[in-house]
Amino acid sequence: MTPPKRYRKHVALTDLQSRRLTELSEFDGTDPMEHAKRAIDEYLQKQKLDFTPPKENDIRAEFRDHSGDANVQGAFWVSGTVDKYEFSALILKLPSKLGLDRGKISKVAIWDPEVLKNTGNFIGSCIVNYDRGWDIKPSKIAEPYFNKVKALLVQSAEQFIKNRFLR
Structure with missing residues (x-):
């Protein structure tokens, strides 16, 4: 055993x-x-332990906004929603050893806006937080949301970089 x-x-x-x-x-x-x-x-x-997280195909994620970061040359912020959660991410022009999976995603946070509103505590409302390293890893419940956001970021990063830096 x-x-x-x-x-x-x-x-x-x-x-x-x-x-x-x-x-x-x-x-x-x-x-x-x-x-x-x-x-x-x-x-x-x-406790109710029969919770089944939604399938990634059933989760809707979309961008709400994107803007350049005045403090970091060659980076920009994107934000959006993934079902009832909100997310924000810092995308780099070039891959980084501190990026998520050594890629271009330097920071990503997914949080519950209702919890944030009620508590005023950003980290307390996060279900995922990566800031050049894991602060809050995705739980089994948060994993489908994280995977959906990550796929959206990876898929869209190249397009954002072309639009932002190659004009």
Whole structure:
């Protein structure tokens, strides 16, 4: 049997949560970690795990805008929508070793505009963020959206470069 995956993440409890956990453990004599594991198991059992991500063919992605980057010579920004999400990407004229798959896509972010509006936290609203390296890799749910955006960017990058730089 293979051991379960371990992730290098931790959960920080609030002071109130720590006090309540300590009180509960003192009351019944059970280890605080056992209470935490039970709470996590109970939470996971209530989750809906039968979600099926949409197929890439069913996802609609389109450009909304593109403009040159005043700070980077030979680069331009594109933005658009992919179903309910929005995306933004920095396309370079030439491939880069820091580009996505060593290509011309230097930065790409896909985010939920509703979450951004409600929280005001851009990174918290991102489902994908690549900024010369992965900040937020696409999850299984986000992967079809990322693949659709990436295909659109790769397909359109050459046309944008011809229009922008070869006039």
